[in-house]
Amino acid sequence: MRYLHTMVRVKDLDASLHFYCDLFGLQEVRRFENEKGRFTLVFLAAKDDMDAVRAGLAPCLELTYNWDTEDYTGGRNFGHLAYQVDDIYAICQKLMDNGVTINRPPRDGHMAFVRSPDGISIEILQKGADLPPQEPWASMPNTGAW
Known part of the structure; x- marks a missing residue:
């Protein structure tokens, strides 16, 4: 990572x-x-x-x-931390198996979002080429805010 x-x-x-x-x-x-x-x-x-x-x-x-104006309140101006991983599906599976909600699943084999226990948004990006779409990720909907 x-x-x-x-x-x-x-x-x-x-x-x-x-x-x-x-x-x-x-x-x-x-x-x-x-x-x-x-x-x-x-x-x-x-x-x-x-x-x-x-x-x-x-x-x-x-x-x-x-480009469209928005007032950022409640820390909304802070976006996310980003990490690159060797296998996005493996890390998402490990997180999910340990009770972490995958807020934006890696449907495209490229990008996912989760939240830390404190609500910090974390972007997970696939290193190198995107992985081919696969289940359960390909059809998994977004959950909550990311």
Whole structure:
């Protein structure tokens, strides 16, 4: 398992980039804009981590900017922790067998979400190529919020 990133939602991307980059000293690693989903993702890293991040060896801070305005209350601006695993089905099965609810099952062999005992959302991503869809995951519905 490898720790990938921490995601926070931001209301004003320019103001956030000014804070995190210009004032705090982080650097932009990559950016992804999704017109259909109406959001922008910006991944940031500390200057001393840039080589490791480019090599896939250090985690990033992900800023998620949703183009449609929303007030984030009750910690909603904090999104999730993300981990990459060798076998998404195996880790989800282990978690489920031990009483953890799979909030967003890995129907696509790529991504799942669970929550910690304290309600922290955790994204689980398949390392490498997506695994072929398989049951029980392929037909399992979402449960709760993720």
